[in-house]
Amino acid sequence: MLINRKRKHIFNSWIDNIFKVKTLDLSSNKEPGFIIIPIIVAIVFILIFCFVLLTVVVKNNGGDGTGVAKQKDESNNLPSKTQDSSNNPDKAPSSNLPDKYDENQDLGSGYLKCVELNGVNFPRTPALDRRVRQIWLETKQDIDAQGIPPLRFSWGFRTNCQQINVDSGGNTKAEPGTSPHEAGRALDVRDMTRRNDAGQIRAIFVKHGWHWAGIKDPPHFDIKGYTVGEPSHADWIRKAQADFERGGPREGCRGTTCGQ
C-alpha cells in the first residue's frame, strides 16, 4: 500500500509537473507569441529592406568600385607610364636629346644671326649666337640710353680658320677650337684702353651678364655658357661652326671662311 501510495504520489506529482510545464509552456508561448510574431514579421521586413538597400548600395559601390578600380588601374598606369617616360630619358642619355634638338635648330633657324657690328666687315662675319645677339642688343640699348658714343668692334664670330690666322694685336689669343669667338659668344670692342668711358662701358656689359677678359685682353667680352643654357663650351663651338659650314648665318652678312 505504501508503495502504491508512493507510486500514486509520484505519478500525480509527475502529472502535475507535466501539466505545470505544459501550462507554463502554453502561457509562455501564447502571450509572447502575439508580440513575437509581429516583431518577427517586422524584423523580416527590416531584413528584406536592408537586403534591398544593401544590394542597391553594393551595386552602386560595385559600379563605383569598378570605376575606382579602373581609375586606380588607370592612375596606376599613368604613373607607370610617366615613370616609363621619365625612365626613358634616364635610359636615353639626356645629352642626346638636346643634341638632336640643337641639330634640328641648326638645320632650321641656325645658331648664328647677323648683327650690326660697326667695324666688322667682309670678309669677316658680323654675327653672334642668336641668344648672345639678343643680350648684345639689350646691352646696346642701355649704352645708347646713357648717351655713350657708338662702339666700334674688331670681331664678333670667328670661323676656326679665322681663329688660326687672327692677329690678336698683342692681346691674349685662344687656341683654335677653344675661342669664345668661335662659338659666336664674344665681342671685341675697339679702343677700350683709350676711351674715357671704358669703365662705364664695362659696367654696362657686366650688368647685362657679360664677362670682361680684363687687362690681358681689354677689348674682349663674352657670355658664359650657363647664361644661355649651353653646358659645354666645346659643343657650343662645334654647333656654331657647323652652322657656318651649313651656310649660316643666312641674313646676308656671311663673310669668307678664312678671310681676315
Ligand SMILES: [Zn+2]
Ligand atoms: Zn676676343
